[in-house]
Amino acid sequence: MDFPGLLLIFLVIIIFGALALVIAQFFSREDELIEEAEEKLAEGEKDEATSLLSQVLDLNPANPKARWMLGRVLEVARNYRGAARQYQICLNNDTLPYSVSKTEALRRLKNLYDKANDLTRAIEVTDRLLDIEPDNPDHYLDRGRFFYRANRFERAVEDFQTLRDKFDRPPTKTSLYLARSYYRLDSLSRALDAYRDYMEAAPRDLDAILEAGRVAEEKDDYSVARSFYSVVRDKGDSVYFARAILSMIRIDLNGDRIQEAKELLDELDEYYRAGELPKKYELNFLYCKALWLEKEGRHAEALDIYKTIYDKNPDFKNVEKILEQEIKRMDEEDFLEQLMAMDREDFARMAEEITRSLGYKVINSDSFGSDEVNVVAHDETEMFKMDRILVTFKRWDQIVAEWPLKEFEIEMLEKRFDKGIFVSLRGFRPSAEAYAEQGNIELIGPDKLIPHLREAFKFYRK
Numbered sequence: 001m002d003f004p005g006l007l008l009i010f011l012v013i014i015i016f017g018a019l020a021l022v023i024a025q026f027f028s029r030e031d032e033l034i035e036e037a038e039e040k041l042a043e044g045e046k047d048e049a050t051s052l053l054s055q056v057l058d059l060n061p062a063n064p065k066a067r068w069m070l071g072r073v074l075e076v077a078r079n080y081r082g083a084a085r086q087y088q089i090c091l092n093n094d095t096l097p098y099s100v101s102k103t104e105a106l107r108r109l110k111n112l113y114d115k116a117n118d119l120t121r122a123i124e125v126t127d128r129l130l131d132i133e134p135d136n137p138d139h140y141l142d143r144g145r146f147f148y149r150a151n152r153f154e155r156a157v158e159d160f161q162t163l164r165d166k167f168d169r170p171p172t173k174t175s176l177y178l179a180r181s182y183y184r185l186d187s188l189s190r191a192l193d194a195y196r197d198y199m200e201a202a203p204r205d206l207d208a209i210l211e212a213g214r215v216a217e218e219k220d221d222y223s224v225a226r227s228f229y230s231v232v233r234d235k236g237d238s239v240y241f242a243r244a245i246l247s248m249i250r251i252d253l254n255g256d257r258i259q260e261a262k263e264l265l266d267e268l269d270e271y272y273r274a275g276e277l278p279k280k281y282e283l284n285f286l287y288c289k290a291l292w293l294e295k296e297g298r299h300a301e302a303l304d305i306y307k308t309i310y311d312k313n314p315d316f317k318n319v320e321k322i323l324e325q326e327i328k329r330m331d332e333e334d335f336l337e338q339l340m341a342m343d344r345e346d347f348a349r350m351a352e353e354i355t356r357s358l359g360y361k362v363i364n365s366d367s368f369g370s371d372e373v374n375v376v377a378h379d380e381t382e383m384f385k386m387d388r389i390l391v392t393f394k395r396w397d398q399i400v401a402e403w404p405l406k407e408f409e410i411e412m413l414e415k416r417f418d419k420g421i422f423v424s425l426r427g428f429r430p431s432a433e434a435y436a437e438q439g440n441i442e443l444i445g446p447d448k449l450i451p452h453l454r455e456a457f458k459f460y461r462k
Contacts, residue, residue, distance in 0.1 A: 030056050034066055037073075046077045064095040071108075080116035084109055103132055110142065119150040137163055141171050148181055156181040172201050176208055179215075188219040206232045206240050213247060222251050242268065242281040249288045253295065261292050283309055283316050335453050336425055336446060340395060344370045351375050351393040354423070357452040360389055371395035379419070387418035400424045402431040409439055423449060 037052035050073050056066035071086030087109045090096050096105055106129050113122035126143040133139060144159030160178035163170040179194035195212035202208065209228050216225035226248055233244035245268050252261035268285055271277040277285060286305050293302035303326060309319045342350060344367055351373040352362045360377035367373050372394055379387040390412055394400060405422060412420045420441045422428075427445040428436075436443050 030059055030063055030066065034063075034069065037066075037069060046073055049073045050077075062093065062095055064090060064097045067095065068097050068100060075108075075112065078115075080112045081118070084112040084116065084118075084121075087112070103129065106132070114142070114146070117149075119146045122146045123150070137167050137170055140166075141174060141177070144174075144177055144181075148177060148184075151184075153181045153184045157185070173198070175201065176205075179208075179212070183215055188215055191215050192219065192221075192224075204235070206236050210240075210243060210247070217247075217251065222255060226251055238271070238276060239278050239281075242271070242278055242285070246281060246284050246288060249292075253288065253291050256295070258292070258295050261288075261295075265289055265292055283313060287317060287319070335450055339425055339453075340397070347371075347393075347395060348373045351391070351423075354393075354449070354452050355391050358391075358421070360391070388416070389419050389421060390415070390417040391421040391423065393423045395425055397426065399426050399429050400432050401429045402435045405432050405435050405439075405441060409441060412440075425449070 033052050033056045037049040053066050053070040067090050071083045074083035110125040123146045129139045140159045140163045144156045147156035160174050163174045175194045175198035179191045182191035209232050213225045213228035229244040229247045232240050249261050249264045290302040290305040306319050306322050309316050348367045355362050355375045355377050363376045365375045375391040377389040423444045
């Protein structure tokens with residue numbers, strides 16, 4: 001071979017060698033970055049790991065290991081949609097790492113869409129898994145759950161029923177999910193049948209037994225519902241015990257089984273008085289007790305309990321509406337009796353509430369004995385000045401004469417009030433009314449007081 005030919009061969013060898021060296025260095029750099037990212041991820045430095053893997057993908061977007069690992073990092077960071085995008089790119093481009101099968105990748109993707117609540121994509125991925133593994137019961141169960149959460153209950157029933165028909169031993173919760181799906185389709189009999197099947201397989205799932213009880217109640221099978229609740233009462237801890245007893249009381253009260261309800265209330269009352277009734281069920285217990293008292297005709301006692309409930313939670317059930325109706329039923333004498341019977345603190349608070357209902361801003365109040373309260377207030381309706389108002393409340397059991405008004409006027413002048421309001425539960429003598437007309441005193445007797453009491457809902461709070 002002549003010299004030029006040898007030279008050409010030599011140059012080709014050098015070029016290919018250099019190219020191989022560049023390629024080796026290129027891939028070596030990618031491997032170094034991936035290895036460093038793995039170390040950062042192990043140390044919990046997710047942002048650093050993400051940055052390193054992004055550098056790899058900038059160098060080589062088709063690097064399967066970096067793409068897959070970036071999905072793992074985003075999954076650990078609970079960026080489920082971001083992680084799903086990375087896995088989906090691997091699947092779409094057929095660039096999965098050698099150690100990851102297509103089935104495993106689809107399972108990961110399904111779980112990510114599940115966590116991200118992207119139910120449409122979760123169903124699509126599960127369809128692909130069923131094409132690969134048509135005899136895997138887990139895929140039917142998962143797709144049925146996704147359909148259920150997407151409110152596609154008929155499709156959910158299809159998958160859960162397929163599980164029961166196709167497999168000798170379907171997943172245990174198949175019947176539970178089927179029961180819930182039938183319930184949402186308003187097929188209560190089928191729902192109950194499915195609940196019974198599930199309870200045979202999982203007799204300790206007390207939540208499911210309580211669900212079955214509610215379904216039986218809606219189906220008007222009260223004896224069946226009560227039997228379910230009895231199971232929970234006997235097997236459960238204090239929380240389940242309370243839930244079961246309260247449900248049984250509800251059935252008994254709705255069915256006018258007053259004595260049975262009383263026995264259950266007494267049983268629960270022992271836990272309540274001992275402080276062993278879970279806090280979250282205390283108001284439900286009191287509410288049931290008030291309903292029972294009403295059934296017994298003990299309206300005043302029931303009303304006291306409704307007031308207690310309202311004081312703890314004004315939005316509980318229909319308690320506020322019950323108290324509103326009570327206000328509408330009360331006449332003038334009822335209101336006055338309530339005011340006269342209040343203790344000192346409640347009367348003072350009621351005085352402030354009435355002052356607010358008169359349109360004034362309360363600044364402070366003072367009690368004198370148990371039957372007198374003075375409230376200092378501002379009239380903020382004036383544009384250029386803020387009048388100071390003294391409102392006095394007298395819970396005397398006699399009609400007010402002229403002399404108390406004179407004393408009240410002296411107090412107003414000494415303390416430089418712009419206006420005075422004198423409130424009496426028993427009204428005023430003509431001489432007192434005549435004296436008030438000469439000064440700057442407004443009189444409020446029972447006739448003017450009642451409308452303001454009707455507006456003051458806190459009047460009913462203990």
